[in-house]
Amino acid sequence: MSLNNIEEISFCIHQDAPKIHCLTNPVTMQDVANLLLAAGGSAVMGQDEQEVEEITSFCHGTLLNTGVPDIAKIQACILAGQKANVLGHPVVLDPVGAGASTFRRKELQKLLQAVHPTAVRCNQEEAVVLCSLLSDTDSPEKHGGVESSLQMAERDVCLIAGQAASLLNCTVLITGKEDVVSDGKQTQILTGGDSRIRRITGGGCMLSALCTLFLCTDTSAFDAVRAAGALWRETALEAGRRTDAEKSGIGSFHVHLFDVLEEKLMYTSKHKF
Numbered sequence: 001m002s003l004n005n006i007e008e009i010s011f012c013i014h015q016d017a018p019k020i021h022c023l024t025n026p027v028t029m030q031d032v033a034n035l036l037l038a039a040g041g042s043a044v045m046g047q048d049e050q051e052v053e054e055i056t057s058f059c060h061g062t063l064l065n066t067g068v069p070d071i072a073k074i075q076a077c078i079l080a081g082q083k084a085n086v087l088g089h090p091v092v093l094d095p096v097g098a099g100a101s102t103f104r105r106k107e108l109q110k111l112l113q114a115v116h117p118t119a120v121r122c123n124q125e126e127a128v129v130l131c132s133l134l135s136d137t138d139s140p141e142k143h144g145g146v147e148s149s150l151q152m153a154e155r156d157v158c159l160i161a162g163q164a165a166s167l168l169n170c171t172v173l174i175t176g177k178e179d180v181v182s183d184g185k186q187t188q189i190l191t192g193g194d195s196r197i198r199r200i201t202g203g204g205c206m207l208s209a210l211c212t213l214f215l216c217t218d219t220s221a222f223d224a225v226r227a228a229g230a231l232w233r234e235t236a237l238e239a240g241r242r243t244d245a246e247k248s249g250i251g252s253f254h255v256h257l258f259d260v261l262e263e264k265l266m267y268t269s270k271h272k273f
């Protein structure tokens with residue numbers, strides 16, 4: 001069976017309640033755990049190398065978010081990612097701030113030599129850095145830390161997404177003003193959303209978790225990642241509408257994201273099946 005739409009994906013998630021092993025960063029850890037619960041899955045956080053393989057084994061998907069990296073964290077990501085690869089579990093890489101330091105670039109290169117991600121979710125700058133690491137070309141000189149310093153033309157984002165997908169042999173979702181999803185053979189642009197999502201930290205980290213959850217259903221990697229990207233943009237759009245209706249601010253927008261996501265997934269799974 002191949003699941004093609006959000007109703008079917010949502011139904012599967014609520015039936016199976018996939019557990020996601022999240023090796024993530026302390027800045028957005030709680031949001032990532034709450035997002036997975038709101039969506040119908042759950043998170044298990046654990047990143048000591050003595051336990052990661054065991055935790056990966058009983059989970060259904062693995063999220064490797066390399067924000068706030070250190071040597072031990074990267075080693076744990078390698079062990080968890082390799083275990084997930086052996087078990088055939090989906091692995092999502094979120095290479096937060098990939099170009100922020102020489103250390104991050106070196107450690108990411110090591111991780112990518114050891115682990116094959118099913119999907120990568122990143123911003124434009126992180127995608128350009130990944131491509132430079134994989135093809136031994138120069139990285140961009142200007143860096144925005146964990147935010148993207150680049151605002152590329154849509155056509156260039158499509159090219160980078162296709163290049164990264166081919167180099168990594170996986171599905172790549174590059175987020176920004178528009179999102180681009182590619183598996184190297186097919187590429188799609190996602191629009192809509194609400195730019196206020198850039199004023200909370202973790203909008204990308206939460207989306208990477210949602211991609212991992214959707215990849216735990218019986219659908220192709222391209223369709224799962226595209227569905228997660230599209231749903232997250234629709235969620236932001238509706239969260240923005242509710243924030244405006246209440247004349248509220250960014251804190252309310254943040255909370256509405258969880259309410260809207262839960263409603264969108266609950267509604268579709270309850271009413272369609």
Ligand SMILES: Nc1ncnc2c1ncn2[C@@H]1O[C@H](COP(=O)(O)OP(=O)(O)OP(=O)(O)O)[C@@H](O)[C@H]1O
Pocket residue numbers: 096122123124146147148175176177178179192193194195196197198200201202203204205206207232233
């Ligand atoms: N200008 C924009 N307008 C609308 N939506 C946007 C805009 N920029 C980013 N987004 C959306 O915000 C979400 C996060 O993407 P972003 O590129 O900000 O990730 P990120 O930099 O990795 O975030 P973080 O590091 O805070 O987790 C995506 O769903 C993306 O579609």
Ligand SMILES: Cc1ncsc1CCO
Pocket residue numbers: 025027028067068096097146201202204205
């Ligand atoms: C701000 C920040 N620094 C490392 S991770 C993170 C959260 C957004 O990815």
